[in-house]
Amino acid sequence: MKTKVLIVDDSALVRGLMTEILSADPQIEVVGVASDPYVARDKIKQLHPDVLTLDVEMPRMDGLTFLDNLMRLHPMPVLMVSSLTEAGADVTLQALELGAVDFVTKPKLDVRAGLNAYADQLREKVRTIGRARPRNARSSTGVAPRLRRPFRTTDRLIAIGASTGGTEAIREVLERMPPDGPAVVITQHIPAAFSGPFAARLNRTSAMSVCEAQDGQPIVPGHAYVAPGDRHLLVARDGARYVCRLSDGAPVNRHRPSVDVMFDSLARHAGANVAAAVLTGMGDDGARGLLALRETGARTLVQDEASSIVWGMPGAAHKLGAAERVLPLDAIAEQLLNDAAA
Template structure:
């Protein structure tokens, strides 16, 4: 007997986008497009009638915008959602808000030649829908409020030496919120952190800005040749690999336009391998939630060199692809729930645990009003 197909409901005000998405997804025998809706109010009724496993949701629509609909959906009828976003600065900001509200992942659609643009990554789109179907929707869990930055602590930069610790973090699907939780638990004088999150070029800058507002550390989109110093976080720009190299006793960010690795640029494996080569046992690393296997081999290389490594556990991961692959190949020294990872990284780096990590997610226990969806 064949496995049950994943039922998809497409919500988009563009008839062309609805048609192209239906065509792309229906080409996979594991997927079944059970319906389409031109706005959230129609979608609400079709969700009740069709009981889809996954919703693809446009950001900007008539009668009710995508964010308002998503917030109501996650509060009253949580389900896996894949956002369909415009590849613009505004689209990036709104999409990051959608991920905060509980959307699992997103795809981007071009402003011109939408059919060709979507068909160009049809395989990735189908893979994302399957991953989202098996994901754990966050719903309106809530996070602790951003902590004020301590200017004194952030401004303190230790002298460079060859034993500086660096924390390396990789993530993909579900990673924007997982990274936020880790960074919110970090003190302002934590060791330098380098991060590769699978994200498009237009989205990485707004993502870094959001993380900067949420963290006591200083967070930025990495620049080529930028020195890596304690108290700072460096996020790989979309569509560029981030490598950590050494210039004398100093660590430096190097960006690369080399071909994608594991279908990704930036690639977690590329960053982890560079950390293994240039930081070695002074590195500590974590592989968080994400689809696929990117980062698992790089994490294994780090562990084999003697660096401390951890992977996010399955229960707290939105998608246990990347960390799961790392666990299966023995790349993770420990496997931890998300809320314990920051303190473990700090402990390995010789820093005291942060009190803030005890409060991350505390607001998520607030009771919601019982309303009809």
């Protein structure tokens, strides 16, 4: 059965290019296009699309206002189309917070070449989120009180890997962490222009200090470190302490940063001192690395299917036998803290 798509963008060029790109996939049917949210609202009622692609800057109503209304009144999978700028990144992260499932980047210059460069990714994301669960369609627990655990050592680490839907899942986990909890290292599949704003948003909502990781940076309790969007994040030993190492190595599982790369470094240098989780995401990155961690004595878990937007990465890790536990998102922070305190 084909995934039916409605394209919402004020640019006739972009609407035409995206129609051409998506229609090249036999599993996708572009059922319509809309130049602004008011037209889109009527076409959603007429055409019943499975997926909406949505621009941010549009006439008559901006994309965020429309998305907020849509998720309250008619939740459905939405793929944002955003520019490769820091301002665009912040708006995109707001869209994900409002309920969009994922995003693709749209360069401001040479849009035709830029979108064609993302053609395979665009088609893959549309196919995937056509099967996704809109976040507002699931139960929401809100922000839970931060948890506290007695930590006997400073050498315990928490590691989190995620992809599609992960920006909001990671935010929810970090919001529950205490300010003096074990250090957290994070690999989220995200473009380079977005990882800095993503870390900044996490820093504003978490009691921990959150930053984009830097090469050689000491890893200390009460802090969380986000992999830069175009570099692998590894954890290494430097005497008695852990430090961040960044690598420009080739993509692994088509990703840089890669969750497997981070988990493998933790298996080598931290082993049983790690509590690790794979959250919602497309593909299988992190599955083999989580298994390597479990084999060293690390505590491992994955997000369950019901609370995941896409159960690709956690499902692959579960199938491989890499996870000790499968838990809903709202139980993951507490379990990671329990495992780190054990």
